[in-house]
Amino acid sequence: MNKIIECVPNFSEGRDLLKLEKILDVFRGRHNVKLLDYSSDEDHNRTVVTLVGEPDALKAAMVEAIGKAVELIDLNKHEGQHPRMGAVDVVPFIPIRNVTVEEADRLAREVAMEAAELYGLPFFLYEKSATASHRENLANIRKGQFEGMAEKMKDDMWKPDFGPRTIHPTAGVTAIGARMPLVAYNVNLATNNLEIATEIAKKVRHINGGFRYVKALGIELEDRGIVQVSMNLTDYTKSAIYRVFETIKMEAQRYGVNIVGSEIVGLVPLQAIVDTADYYLRLENFNIDQVLETRL
Amino acid sequence: MNKIIECVPNFSEGRDLLKLEKILDVFRGRHNVKLLDYSSDEDHNRTVVTLVGEPDALKAAMVEAIGKAVELIDLNKHEGQHPRMGAVDVVPFIPIRNVTVEEADRLAREVAMEAAELYGLPFFLYEKSATASHRENLANIRKGQFEGMAEKMKDDMWKPDFGPRTIHPTAGVTAIGARMPLVAYNVNLATNNLEIATEIAKKVRHINGGFRYVKALGIELEDRGIVQVSMNLTDYTKSAIYRVFETIKMEAQRYGVNIVGSEIVGLVPLQAIVDTADYYLRLENFNIDQVLETRL
Numbered sequence: 001m002n003k004i005i006e007c008v009p010n011f012s013e014g015r016d017l018l019k020l021e022k023i024l025d026v027f028r029g030r031h032n033v034k035l036l037d038y039s040s041d042e043d044h045n046r047t048v049v050t051l052v053g054e055p056d057a058l059k060a061a062m063v064e065a066i067g068k069a070v071e072l073i074d075l076n077k078h079e080g081q082h083p084r085m086g087a088v089d090v091v092p093f094i095p096i097r098n099v100t101v102e103e104a105d106r107l108a109r110e111v112a113m114e115a116a117e118l119y120g121l122p123f124f125l126y127e128k129s130a131t132a133s134h135r136e137n138l139a140n141i142r143k144g145q146f147e148g149m150a151e152k153m154k155d156d157m158w159k160p161d162f163g164p165r166t167i168h169p170t171a172g173v174t175a176i177g178a179r180m181p182l183v184a185y186n187v188n189l190a191t192n193n194l195e196i197a198t199e200i201a202k203k204v205r206h207i208n209g210g211f212r213y214v215k216a217l218g219i220e221l222e223d224r225g226i227v228q229v230s231m232n233l234t235d236y237t238k239s240a241i242y243r244v245f246e247t248i249k250m251e252a253q254r255y256g257v258n259i260v261g262s263e264i265v266g267l268v269p270l271q272a273i274v275d276t277a278d279y280y281l282r283l284e285n286f287n288i289d290q291v292l293e294t295r296l
Numbered sequence: 297m298n299k300i301i302e303c304v305p306n307f308s309e310g311r312d313l314l315k316l317e318k319i320l321d322v323f324r325g326r327h328n329v330k331l332l333d334y335s336s337d338e339d340h341n342r343t344v345v346t347l348v349g350e351p352d353a354l355k356a357a358m359v360e361a362i363g364k365a366v367e368l369i370d371l372n373k374h375e376g377q378h379p380r381m382g383a384v385d386v387v388p389f390i391p392i393r394n395v396t397v398e399e400a401d402r403l404a405r406e407v408a409m410e411a412a413e414l415y416g417l418p419f420f421l422y423e424k425s426a427t428a429s430h431r432e433n434l435a436n437i438r439k440g441q442f443e444g445m446a447e448k449m450k451d452d453m454w455k456p457d458f459g460p461r462t463i464h465p466t467a468g469v470t471a472i473g474a475r476m477p478l479v480a481y482n483v484n485l486a487t488n489n490l491e492i493a494t495e496i497a498k499k500v501r502h503i504n505g506g507f508r509y510v511k512a513l514g515i516e517l518e519d520r521g522i523v524q525v526s527m528n529l530t531d532y533t534k535s536a537i538y539r540v541f542e543t544i545k546m547e548a549q550r551y552g553v554n555i556v557g558s559e560i561v562g563l564v565p566l567q568a569i570v571d572t573a574d575y576y577l578r579l580e581n582f583n584i585d586q587v588l589e590t591r592l
Contacts, residue, residue: 006588096588181588188580245577261578267588270566277572281541284484284557292302292392292477292563 045080104178116163129177341376412459425473
């Protein structure tokens with residue numbers, strides 16, 4: 001039973017490819033860690049890296065990569081359009097396979113603790129790892145950016161969770177934590193009446209009394225002459241795709257409206273697809289490891 | 297869009313591990329081929345190897361491995377309980393991901409043609425690659441085994457598809473071809489009446505007028521006090537899991553019997569799970585590559 005966690009560190013360097021290569025090299029040729037993707041943006045002067053790995057191997061790789069970034073990136077000289085507060089700006093850990101969000105949270109804390117000790121870098125825990133509700137949202141933490149952070153951290157509200165009480169002189173401060181993968185899921189209704197999509201969106205979304213991990217809006221698909229309940233599922237393990245679909249179907253019936261279809265936009269975790277098949281086929285004792293899913 | 301084919305060659309050597317290692321070494325450290333598993337049986341004196349790979353890389357690996365087995369294994373000295381006719385007894389190619397059975401068939405033919413030419417080894421095409429219906433079933437081809445094969449091949453019914461008209465003096469003859477992955481799928485009924493399971497099994501299985509790629513039997517689960525429609529789906533792309541499940545549910549209703557649950561035994565291709573979710577959620581334009589399924 002392999003445990004797989006995804007990690008998507010954002011480094012505040014998107015122009016100096018030599019520096020970037022030195023950071024990426026930390027992830028290459030490692031046992032039980034795979035560098036899936038990286039993408040640099042010159043305007044943002046920022047690189048987003050996607051890794052997957054077993055928890056222990058991923059931890060060792062991330063601690064080392066943070067060290068390399070602290071060594072190479074100086075925020076005092078950093079210019080770019082994207083808001084940033086650290087050489088390693090944010091490090092989310094996302095449970096992918098046979099891993100709970102609690103395990104991803106533990107990994108985030110361990111990486112933060114080790115890296116804080118080794119490099120004298122302060123860390124804020126965010127999202128599911130946040131130690132207070134005002135720290136859940138990354139934008140709140142990052143407000144003031146690198147330049148304003150030393151002042152901001154004097155306030156007890158913004159005492160870091162690990163590391164020194166003030167910023168690292170060149171590497172600033174890093175946000176780290178566990179979050180769930182996001183599923184973008186839309187259900188298309190056989191009507192052009194936007195009001196119906198909006199009413200149904202209200203019934204399924206958290207803010208109006210619906211499912212805890214559903215954000216929803218009614219929108220028009222003008223070219224198709226229909227409307228859509230457009231959603232983000234922020235935790236598919238607790239607000240399941242099939243449950244949201246069936247609830248929308250049920251509510252649409254009240255208006256005499258049929259479901260045309262639904263769509264998953266972008267990537268979806270295998271577990272979410274397995275959960276759907278499991279529900280409808282009433283599977284007994286089915287395990288994700290039974291899926292022959294082979295990529296090379 | 298990675299194309300992935302599985303290959304499960306059976307080698308007639310399960311005792312001499314030094315020879316076996318030399319064959320397995322052909323599969324190791326190759327680009328775009330992964331050795332997933334091998335399992336040797338001393339009594340059968342046979343080793344079953346499981347590989348996955350991209351078509352071209354898999355072809356090169358299998359041609360080389362067949363050469364190594366022809367060089368090392370002498371069927372004249374082979375003893376074991378399992379029926380066998382060649383040093384490489386059988387080589388099935390199974391489409392796994394973004395590959396049709398026709399592409400797997402083409403790969404089987406290319407490997408057979410090259411290996412026949414290189415090593416003077418005769419090949420029979422079997423299963424979905426068979427060139428005549430009496431050659432679809434491996435047991436039919438293998439009848440007579442290594443010792444009787446030279447005589448059997450004099451008959452035009454058993455002229456090989458590639459290679460010389462008679463056996464290789466030490467390596468015999470090889471069966472090669474494409475086949476679909478098998479899905480073992482059972483549906484449990486809320487009754488202890490075996491007759492109902494048997495009647496429903498007849499309605500869904502090919503032999504009695506049911507789905508083309510379904511084999512089914514009614515059986516009792518004595519410890520649970522219920523009965524089961526126990527099935528093999530021999531082509532889940534044409535006789536889909538959800539269609540079989542819904543048909544059984546419908547037929548059970550006629551007896552006033554509910555479905556307790558269903559079970560997938562062993563491995564199931566990702567595509568079969570995706571097809572199930574796709575049907576029930578009425579997904580539009582969903583592609584298997586959207587599944588974040590990450591193994592290392």
